[in-house]
Amino acid sequence: MAERYCDHGAYGLGTNRIGRDVPAWGVPQEGDGTSKAAATAASIASISFSSVPTTGAASVFGATVSVTGVLSAANVNAAANVLAANINAAMTACSSFVSPAQAQLRNMVYARGPSNGAPTGTCQIMARVGSDNLNTATNTNARIVHSFNGSPTVSQFVGGSGGCWGWFINPDALGVDSSISAMNYGAFLYLPYAGTTPTLNDTINVRTGGGASKTIDYTNTTYSTIRHGAFSKRMLFDSNRIWTSDVEDGRLHLRLTHGAWGQTLEVSPSVGGQVTLYEAVCKGGFTVEGLATESAGKIRFGSFLGSSDCVFAYRGVRFVDSTPPGFCDFLPFSSESAGGRRAGEYFDCDYSVTYARTQITKDTGGILPAPGYAQQVSARFIGCTFDFNISSLADPGPILGMEFAGSCSLYFTCCSFLGYASGYLLTSASYPTSYESDANIRFRVYVDNCKGLRLPNSYFGLPTSRFVLNLDDRQIVHSAILDQDNPGFRLENARGVCEWVPNDPTPFPTAGAMLSITGAAWSMRLLWLTVVPLSRAWPFSAAPSRTLNPHATAARTVGVRLFLPSAVTAGLSLAVMYQDANGTPRMETVTELQSDSTAWEGAALYPGFVARKLQVVTSHPIKQGTEIQTLLQLVGPPPSGPVLQVYYNPEPDVA
Amino acid sequence: MTTYSVIDKASGAVVYHYDSDAVIEWDGMELATHDHIAVAAPAPTRLDGQRRLTKLQFTDRMGDAAYAAVLQMARVSPEVEVFVDRFRNTAPEADGTSVDLDDPRTVAGVRTIGVALLAQGLVSETWADEVLHG
Numbered sequence: 001m002a003e004r005y006c007d008h009g010a011y012g013l014g015t016n017r018i019g020r021d022v023p024a025w026g027v028p029q030e031g032d033g034t035s036k037a038a039a040t041a042a043s044i045a046s047i048s049f050s051s052v053p054t055t056g057a058a059s060v061f062g063a064t065v066s067v068t069g070v071l072s073a074a075n076v077n078a079a080a081n082v083l084a085a086n087i088n089a090a091m092t093a094c095s096s097f098v099s100p101a102q103a104q105l106r107n108m109v110y111a112r113g114p115s116n117g118a119p120t121g122t123c124q125i126m127a128r129v130g131s132d133n134l135n136t137a138t139n140t141n142a143r144i145v146h147s148f149n150g151s152p153t154v155s156q157f158v159g160g161s162g163g164c165w166g167w168f169i170n171p172d173a174l175g176v177d178s179s180i181s182a183m184n185y186g187a188f189l190y191l192p193y194a195g196t197t198p199t200l201n202d203t204i205n206v207r208t209g210g211g212a213s214k215t216i217d218y219t220n221t222t223y224s225t226i227r228h229g230a231f232s233k234r235m236l237f238d239s240n241r242i243w244t245s246d247v248e249d250g251r252l253h254l255r256l257t258h259g260a261w262g263q264t265l266e267v268s269p270s271v272g273g274q275v276t277l278y279e280a281v282c283k284g285g286f287t288v289e290g291l292a293t294e295s296a297g298k299i300r301f302g303s304f305l306g307s308s309d310c311v312f313a314y315r316g317v318r319f320v321d322s323t324p325p326g327f328c329d330f331l332p333f334s335s336e337s338a339g340g341r342r343a344g345e346y347f348d349c350d351y352s353v354t355y356a357r358t359q360i361t362k363d364t365g366g367i368l369p370a371p372g373y374a375q376q377v378s379a380r381f382i383g384c385t386f387d388f389n390i391s392s393l394a395d396p397g398p399i400l401g402m403e404f405a406g407s408c409s410l411y412f413t414c415c416s417f418l419g420y421a422s423g424y425l426l427t428s429a430s431y432p433t434s435y436e437s438d439a440n441i442r443f444r445v446y447v448d449n450c451k452g453l454r455l456p457n458s459y460f461g462l463p464t465s466r467f468v469l470n471l472d473d474r475q476i477v478h479s480a481i482l483d484q485d486n487p488g489f490r491l492e493n494a495r496g497v498c499e500w501v502p503n504d505p506t507p508f509p510t511a512g513a514m515l516s517i518t519g520a521a522w523s524m525r526l527l528w529l530t531v532v533p534l535s536r537a538w539p540f541s542a543a544p545s546r547t548l549n550p551h552a553t554a555a556r557t558v559g560v561r562l563f564l565p566s567a568v569t570a571g572l573s574l575a576v577m578y579q580d581a582n583g584t585p586r587m588e589t590v591t592e593l594q595s596d597s598t599a600w601e602g603a604a605l606y607p608g609f610v611a612r613k614l615q616v617v618t619s620h621p622i623k624q625g626t627e628i629q630t631l632l633q634l635v636g637p638p639p640s641g642p643v644l645q646v647y648y649n650p651e652p653d654v655a
Numbered sequence: 656m657t658t659y660s661v662i663d664k665a666s667g668a669v670v671y672h673y674d675s676d677a678v679i680e681w682d683g684m685e686l687a688t689h690d691h692i693a694v695a696a697p698a699p700t701r702l703d704g705q706r707r708l709t710k711l712q713f714t715d716r717m718g719d720a721a722y723a724a725v726l727q728m729a730r731v732s733p734e735v736e737v738f739v740d741r742f743r744n745t746a747p748e749a750d751g752t753s754v755d756l757d758d759p760r761t762v763a764g765v766r767t768i769g770v771a772l773l774a775q776g777l778v779s780e781t782w783a784d785e786v787l788h789g
Contacts, residue, residue, distance in 0.1 A: 063673075093674065140669075145682065145683075272784075
């Protein structure tokens, strides 16, 4: 449960860059993340020659150093100078016991000989990273070892102290000879050069300002894949909770500009086999903006490249899609390799498009689960806002691209969809026929209490096969019963459809149930399909209804009123679930349709329909004030062909 | 390059780790008093940002079995032959590297070959990712 800290720019962004610039002697260019202030002292060691060695080898931080030019040098100063130069050029990797990232030695330390200020015959070495973990007394691997003859004197690393990490991500190259490419260093995605690897139980506090907000601009002109290191982490974008003098609405703004025609910039902030969490104290405290400036150029963020499972979550993060003609994919996505699963959660996040556009289509930033192979994507959006900035009055197309070829679960709860006056379609109006024979395509989509979405006018008509008879494999639930702009409800799977479509061309008949907020009368409709051979063991279940027992504890009559074709005499079932007086769960079912005298409003529009009811006289007393749940089911084939309609009153009767 | 753990025989403590082609008797860590045990080094997830490799580094990443299979496939598959031919004819840059892991041709080639090798049961699903990303 350690606290870690990252203050982008704390050591300089254009100067004093780790590896790339020569450090002021003893002054760190980076920290190990152990405190919110910058590290101020580097570990320093030395090796002093009293005679020129003629044999031997040397190693620093576990990395072998070339001794070419050191052995049999002209004098001890030359030996020390050459050794320093060799260290400063060493591309060998440090031991993972010293550097979790196994940094190149030249990027971890800086050495100097007598020609640069070291004492006679001495090669001094300073760590570029300030960390107590680079003091030999703390970390036995953080040391110089040698096998030189002549017994040079070694003084091991001492004096280093830790501080914050100074790079969130590097937009430009770092390292000696620019050996660390842009976007390949920093607490955002990579293992630290010193200290210990963060765990999921640690909190990496990221400073979003320093007074004002920070913007990190990265410009890319080629096909690039930028990938998270193989570790889990929790990152918290602070406002002024840690850095108390900062503004409370500071933002760390990562702006990705991609200018390669037809190419992709893929930034993967999650990684297979790991969990990566990004939380902002202030909404938008971490803002990612994509600017794809070339047509057919694409930025992908929020995805994972690879075939292993990964889990990721964002809270309070803002995603901004700017500047056509390219496009950005910010939302759950996986592009490569087969077999991986992705589980993502977005809580109180924003997605917005800053330029006006006319369509939501594939690769233009819809909510697009697009596993290319038999993958599984699960994403949950809670309290998020989506602004697609649609300028056209025409239908911009569905939000779910339905392009996926794998399996996905999508949940939208209390989300807002803005930027299009008529409301967005969640899905396309018809089911892609290419899916019918693909058993791998399975999906569950749940939309609950969202704003700005509207139902397609009619149900999909989901096909099925022996592989996907399981209800959850292909199911869409869209619940917007209390939405004042686009009310409606539909539960659809291969076995049937349960829906309320208030703008249906033929108004639904109603039996007295009224919505609590709008006062509108409403009812539910079952569409009795024949795709799946329904039975009591394999029914289609409508959305359950719930009510509280307002009466005293006693056996009760619980029923649901129906309005259906007179030819229907069987094939429906009502299950009543309740707790008895002892608190024991009970379920009782009935299938016998009874006549009913209810006068349904709008009945004239439904010639041949009659009122019926299913009701259960309970065998046990229902406890007063406890919940009663009714579940209406279709349990057999319809009597008169496909797509027969059955209406029911969503408020169960308890007498 | 092998990673060695240096263990003090008297205390049993691991006192150092180093990478070397052979055991080195460091001053104060002689074989009389210390064991130098070769250990499997944890695979780095990235080459410190290095995205260019020499041909030898690249074929090492592919693995002997995969590389042999690729050469075999090149005899019957024009697409693979093109990949191998381009690989062979690529001139090294000044730093000795010839392979750009971010080059879309490299990415496409490795992934295409990965699918074929996976189908033959020669590599795992993660092979292409491991070659391209370490």
